[in-house]
Amino acid sequence: MATTIESIREAVAGLKNLLPADFKPEIGIIGGSGLSALEDAVEQPKWEVPYGKIKGFPVSTVPGHAGKLVFGHVGSEKTMTVMMAGRAHYYEGHELQTATFPIRVLALLGMKTLIVTNAAGGLNSTYKVGDVVVLHDHINFAGLSGVNPLRGPNLDDFGPRFIALSDAYDLELRRAAHLAWKALSKDRPKQMAMHEGVYAFVGGPNYETRAECRMLSTLGADLVGMSTVPEIIVARHSGVRVLAMSLVTNAVVMDPGPRGDAILLAESNETELSDMLKEGKANHEEVLEASRNAAQEIKNLIVKIVEVEASKNR
Template identity: 50%
Template sequence: MTDFITSTEIDAAADFIRARTRYRPEVGLILGSGLNSLADTIESPDVIPTGDIPNWPKSTVPGHVGRLVIGQLEERAVLVLQGRTHFYEGYGLDRVTLPIRVMARLGIGALIVTNAAGGLNPAYEPGDLMLIRDHLNFPGMAGNNPLRGPNDDTFGVRFPDMTKPYDAELRALAHRVAADAGFTLHEGVYAYVGGPSFETPAELRFLQLVGGDAVGMSTAPEVVVARHAGLRVLGISTIANPALPDPTPGTVLTHDEVLEMGLRAVPRLIQVVRGVVRG
């Protein structure tokens, strides 16, 4: 049988973090590609390099810093993860999602997960924000589910319900925060693909056909594990580029462009996150 992450490994990581912060975070935030500046808004932080944490997966992707920033945001204790890992980096999904298990062990009750995504919906433009209403977990449906292996009953049941993966009340609050700030948020379905190659035109047409509004290479496994552990989840995609099956001739997408385009949305993303944390 394949080796899977154990409770002992999860607890060792959680104990290491507890011993190095004065805070007891209530909310967890995961920052996607190009969104690291959000961590700069955290007040009086304790900073922990993730490379120091026992059993923690190391990110190898440009734009993912690799540290925890734990401190105050809108008078609430938060834990910000700068630098997630991905399935395509070679880790098993139980290792990719270990940070979510650790957050649950630390007593975090809500997760805000962000990502940079391609816009499948032709109405979306680079710099737009999309609240994730639901997702299409293609690797998960093909058998690469992060809950594969022995179930840890201390987190949740063997067959967790996923009819409402993204919290409707948190989405409604995010919409109100954006409206008060003078801008609107899209809301749609996030299609999770394994990567790291970008999608072919035929794959993009398929994703549109089955209802995807944005496409990316993260988030869904984290959300599955978060819901298994009973965390409330708000997902926000920054639309970094059009992901349309018939691009302008000569168009070539690079990861650097994804990072650059994602920066356009950062001020509005920070407003939304702060407003939601404030409640």
């Protein structure tokens, strides 16, 4: 069902009834897979609203996504913030207009800046599990084939029919991320590194094949994942500034793998054949574990970014 301005306004009105009259979130944060712990960045007093209690909100069914809005203050400047603890995905059966409905609601609620996080597979061979990548561009495979959150009647109250995305990833916010990373260097595990890169959005829910990963890498993608890009498109259409960061939670397998004719010649047994294919195989438990291990560092980074931004507006 197409999203309408009336349905968005209805959800906004419902949320306003649950919040103090003077609370207007300037910053929005999306916690990716296993990163719902980022809600600890939001200080008391805070107000939590499960997605299921907001009319029109999609409810996530994926482990590692709590499924609630957390309103409160972040950082030394007490910036009014709303965090999405978890998100809905296209692969869960949601249309992209539905999956991105929360972005429209938060924009109408007052959000001016969106910080998006996700768990992603590292295509770039220099990336290590646990590294953070600030996105400066993306490849929208689903969108190129017509699966786009802006498909259908344009919501003129938010933005024009045709929008440019060459400036989707705010340069000033990216600079703030790097400054924040540098400021936190003394307290951060030395093995973690920050990069900038290109994210490829794919539909999922299956992880990519070896050949698909090689194709994505050849086309210029440094990361691959199943979220984020639709939210960014809608945020930009709504006039919201965007900073997006990926946590590398697994290194994808791009080696072509063993050939059947070569294996037959080697006379390997069934167990050995199975082990050959399992090497480097991705799984969601691995993603969640990597996210949990890095959650505290990501939380500290986001708080510092919010503080850097807030200090400019004193």
